[in-house]
Amino acid sequence: MTNQPLSSNNPSVDLEYRRRKSAEEMRYQVISFTLMIFLTLIAFASVAMKGFTAWFTIPFILLLAAVQVVFQLFYFMHMSHKGHEAPTLFLFSGVFVGFLAILTFLTIIWW
Known part of the structure; x- marks a missing residue:
């Protein structure tokens, strides 16, 4: 993606650019939220399964939590900007x- 000026002195172009960026940002947030819900369901399933021991379940849940923290920082806290x-x-x-x-x-x- 090329660097585009923030103001092109054309209101219709600026409005279209902001709408496109907002739609792209919203898409990333929805995808991130969906992935976080999915990771939460995986964590609940790993606890509910009787075949997994605590030696597997606890580090696995901590790993999923770390991934969710990264998602929250970069997509919901806008640290990727x-x-x-x-x-x-x-x-x-x-x-x-x-x-x-x-x-x-x-x-x-x-x-």
Whole structure:
């Protein structure tokens, strides 16, 4: 997709561009919402199934939760748009530091 100017000094062209972008954004949000509902149903099914042990179910649910957090950040919180690079960097840096802190404490306690 090429970079298009935000204002072409033609109101009908600008209106059409905004409608097209809004429709595209809404389509992404509906698809993301549908995928999140599907992932939730998979999580419920994995708990309801008697064949899975807790050693499989708990990490599987945590993985599905992490995927849903990414969907929510990038599609519902609009972090995939331009201008959100710095908050994204700080957010994922904080997640990385938190993960390292948890890993450190678990390592200290277990070994």
